[in-house]
Amino acid sequence: MRTTAAGTWIVGLLGAVILLGAGCFPIPQIEEKVVELVATSAVSAEFQAQGVINLHEDEVTIAFGDSLDLGGILSDAGIDPDEVISISFAGASYEVLVPDTVPNRRIENGTVTVARDGPAAPTDLITGFSAPVVVTGYEQTVVMEPLGVAVIDGLLQDVLQAVKAGQAPPNTVVTFGVSGEAHPIDQPSTFTWRLKLYVSVVGQQELDLVGF
Amino acid sequence: MRRSMRNRRCPWLAPLVVLGCALACGGAARAQLDVNLGGLDEVNAEGYLLPLRGALSSSLASGTFRTGYIPSDGFHFSIGVEAMSVGFDDEDRLFKPSNPPGFVASEDRQVPTVIGDTKSVTVAGEGGTERPFPGGFDMEYLVLAAPELRIGSYLGTRAILRYIVVELGDADLGDLSLFGIGAEHSLSQYVPTLPFHAAAGVMYQSFKIGDVLSSSLIQLRVTGSRPVAQYLEPYVGVGYDSFALKGEYTYKVEGQDTDIELELDRESSLHAVVGVNLHLGGFTIHSEYNLAAESGVTVGFGFGR
Numbered sequence: 001m002r003t004t005a006a007g008t009w010i011v012g013l014l015g016a017v018i019l020l021g022a023g024c025f026p027i028p029q030i031e032e033k034v035v036e037l038v039a040t041s042a043v044s045a046e047f048q049a050q051g052v053i054n055l056h057e058d059e060v061t062i063a064f065g066d067s068l069d070l071g072g073i074l075s076d077a078g079i080d081p082d083e084v085i086s087i088s089f090a091g092a093s094y095e096v097l098v099p100d101t102v103p104n105r106r107i108e109n110g111t112v113t114v115a116r117d118g119p120a121a122p123t124d125l126i127t128g129f130s131a132p133v134v135v136t137g138y139e140q141t142v143v144m145e146p147l148g149v150a151v152i153d154g155l156l157q158d159v160l161q162a163v164k165a166g167q168a169p170p171n172t173v174v175t176f177g178v179s180g181e182a183h184p185i186d187q188p189s190t191f192t193w194r195l196k197l198y199v200s201v202v203g204q205q206e207l208d209l210v211g212f
Numbered sequence: 213m214r215r216s217m218r219n220r221r222c223p224w225l226a227p228l229v230v231l232g233c234a235l236a237c238g239g240a241a242r243a244q245l246d247v248n249l250g251g252l253d254e255v256n257a258e259g260y261l262l263p264l265r266g267a268l269s270s271s272l273a274s275g276t277f278r279t280g281y282i283p284s285d286g287f288h289f290s291i292g293v294e295a296m297s298v299g300f301d302d303e304d305r306l307f308k309p310s311n312p313p314g315f316v317a318s319e320d321r322q323v324p325t326v327i328g329d330t331k332s333v334t335v336a337g338e339g340g341t342e343r344p345f346p347g348g349f350d351m352e353y354l355v356l357a358a359p360e361l362r363i364g365s366y367l368g369t370r371a372i373l374r375y376i377v378v379e380l381g382d383a384d385l386g387d388l389s390l391f392g393i394g395a396e397h398s399l400s401q402y403v404p405t406l407p408f409h410a411a412a413g414v415m416y417q418s419f420k421i422g423d424v425l426s427s428s429l430i431q432l433r434v435t436g437s438r439p440v441a442q443y444l445e446p447y448v449g450v451g452y453d454s455f456a457l458k459g460e461y462t463y464k465v466e467g468q469d470t471d472i473e474l475e476l477d478r479e480s481s482l483h484a485v486v487g488v489n490l491h492l493g494g495f496t497i498h499s500e501y502n503l504a505a506e507s508g509v510t511v512g513f514g515f516g517r
Contacts, residue, residue, distance in 0.1 A: 026297050026353045036332035036347040040251040042314070077247045088334070088342040091314035139313050144339030153340070198314040200251070202332050202344045 030208050036085065039077040039201045043067045044194050045176045046097065049133075051188040056107060057179045061117075065159050065172030068199060074163070079203030081164045089152040090198040092126070093139040098192035100133045105189060107133055110180030112195060114148050116155060117173035123147045129180070133191040156199060245326070246424055248346035249461040249472075252312070256345070257474050259307035261459055263300055263327045264425070265479050266505035267354040269455035271296040272392070272417045272429045273483055274502045274510040275360075276372065277449055280409030280437040282398035283365040290496070292514020294374075295357040298506045300327050305348065309335065315343045324348040353508075356419075358390050360514070368398030372415060392417035399434070408438040413451075427457045431483065445489040453504055455479045481505040491517070 043064055049056045074081055110129035113122035125148030131140050155172060162169035182189040249257050275294035305328035311317055316338040323333040328348035335343050364370020374392035394415025400406045413433045420426045433451030440446065459474040487500025487510075497513045 026299075026355060033330050033350060035330040035349065037247050038251045038332055038344045038346040039247060077250075085332075086334070086344065088344065090312075090343040091316065091337055091341045093314040141311065141314055141316055143316055144337075144341055146340045149340040196314060198312075198343075200342070200344050202334070 032206055032208055034204050034206050036202055036204045037077065037079070039073050039079065039203065040090070040198065041068060041070075041073050041201075042196045042198045044196045046192060046194050047176075047178055048192045049100075049182070049189045051190055052182060053188055054182055054185050055179065056110075056182050056189060057177075059175060059177045061173060061175045063172060064155060064174040065162075065169040068156075068159060070159050070163050070169075070201070073201060074203065077201075077203065078205065079201070081160075083204050084160060084164070085202040085204055087156045087160045087199065087201045089144075089149055089156060090200045091141065091144060092198065093141050093196045094129070094131055094193060095139045095196065096131075096133050096136050096191060096193045098190075099136050100189055100191040102184070102187055102189065103134065104184065105133050105191070106183045107131055107180040108183055110178065112148075113177040114151050115175045115177070116151065117171055117175070120151075122175070122177050123151050125149070125151070125176070133189070133193065139196070152197065245349075245421075246461055248326075249424070249459060250463060251346060253310075253463060254472055254474055255310045256312060257459060257461070257472065258476055259309060260326050260346075260348075261425075261457070261474070262307065262476065263304035263325050264354070265455065265457045265476050266481075267298045267300060267327075268419060268427050268457065269429060269453055269479050269481065270298045270483075270502060270504040270506040270508055271354055271356045272390075272419060272427075272455070273431045273451075273453045273504055274298075274485070274508060275498075275500065275512050276392075276394065276415050276431065277396055277411070277413040277433045277435045277451075277485075278437075278487060278489060278498055278500065278512075279445060279447055280398075280400060280411045280435045281439075281445075282368050282370055282396055282401075282409075282411050284368045284398065284401055285365055288365050288370065288517060289361065289363040290514045290516035291359070291361050292496070292512055293357060294360050294510060294512040295355065296508065296510045297353050297355040298508035299353050300351060300506070305329065309345055312343065315341060317343070327351040327354075356390070358392075360392075360512075362514075362516075368401045369395055371395050372413075374417065388421050390417065390419045394431075396435075408436050410434065410436045423460060425457070425459055427455065429453060429455045433483065433485075435485075437489075443491050445491060447485075447487050447489065447500075449483075449485040451483045451485075453479075453481050453483045455481075455505070479505055 045060045047058045108130045112126040114125040115122040124145045159169040274296040306322040319336050321335050323345035326348050330347040330350045332344045332347045358374045358376050361373045372394040377389045396411045396413035399410040417429045431453045433449050435449040437447035456478045457476045463470040463472050483504040485502050489498040499511045
């Protein structure tokens with residue numbers, strides 16, 4: 001193959017440029033970096049409406065701290081309790097587990113209250129909630145009330161402090177009260193539903209990562 | 213315990229095998245990826261991982277076809293190492309999350325992707341709820357390196373093999389592995405009057421990080437090259453890359469572990485390359501610039517031709 005002198009220079013110049021470009025190849029080095037990770041979990045409370053007519057009211061008490069098992073969450077995620085940056089209540093969902101057999105059955109103007117075991121009065125956690133009770137396998141996100149969120153957040157802080165101190169969390173029994181109108185009216189309602197409260201934990205780990 | 217294991221492995225691992233892939237730099241980083249994905253629902257996990265798709269596609273597709281010259285017959289082989297780098301764009305560092313189950317955001321805020329800042333970002337929600345999203349691994353580049361063997365020729369055709377398995381010592385997540393097999397066939401043998409060498413190639417590669425990430429690439433390429441000045445052989449190539457990335461993790465909520473198999477949309481892109489081989493006896497070094505799903509530089513060296 002013949003090459004003209006100009007062509008040789010052009011191609012040679014191109015080659016030189018590319019070889020110089022290779023000098024820009026990023027050279028990695030190991031750096032220690034603190035990386036923040038997030039682990040999530042949830043605590044559930046189940047409610048049963050059994051033959052109720054027009055007004056569904058119920059109350060369920062759960063051991064929130066035991067259900068959450070924050071120590072287990074941290075252990076699974078490889079987070080040292082002292083490396084936890086924050087714990088927060090991330091919201092809630094409503095899900096029907098056993099549907100009502102009455103077509104178009106709905107709960108309207110539903111309210112959920114929360115109260116920690118003790119003298120505290122129930123605080124609204126969810127208000128004005130409406131949802132069908134004939135469809136399963138679907139989680140409906142519900143909007144929270146700030147005062148109720150504060151109760152759950154306070155509880156989570158207590159659980160975190162206890163885990164950090166290596167102690168059992170005090171007073172984590174929680175009672176959820178529910179009430180709501182069943183529609184259509186004057187027909188018995190039978191269904192089971194679940195309130196799922198989501199919790200997120202932010203922790204940190206120091207890792208040897210590649211930097212440039 | 214976790215850190216001491218990591219420190220034993222990284223010093224030799226990083227420079228030798230997987231230079232810049234922070235995800236592959238030890239059991240702890242990969243374990244943390246698993247934890248971070250485990251806290252994300254499917255939609256947000258996809259947004260978190262998305263920058264890796266173009267970067268892995270471009271990295272794997274680089275350095276594979278570097279000449280149009282394929283001897284027609286006889287025993288020829290070369291063995292060498294390819295180091296492929298791809299730079300990430302700034303916009304790859306953040307993504308806009310969707311509301312995960314139970315959460316209603318009250319603000320419009322972006323959060324880190326897997327290559328983003330290491331700090332988590334908390335999004336405020338209705339009623340005072342808060343949803344934190346995990347930090348990334350602060351990666352500016354993705355750099356992969358792998359040994360490579362070329363062997364031929366038969367009727368102007370030769371085979372290309374890439375293979376490496378690195379045991380990272382994390383029994384739960386397994387090993388890092390790269391496997392590639394391909395072939396390139398001389399086109400210029402059919403057109404003797406062609407003023408340069410030309411070859412067509414096809415290659416399949418799979419790359420896995422433990423049980424968390426798996427990917428596969430199919431590439432087609434036509435390469436032209438022409439030796440000049442005895443030692444230099446510039447080359448150009450155009451082709452097509454098709455890349456699939458899959459993530460597998462366990463979404464953990466309330467003791468109910470849901471196995472998520474996340475398959476990102478296949479990335480298909482045109483690939484252009486310009487590079488040069490420098491032949492010094494039986495030793496060759498080369499450098500190339502790639503324009504593909506992401507752009508990057510690849511360098512390599514090898515013995516034999």
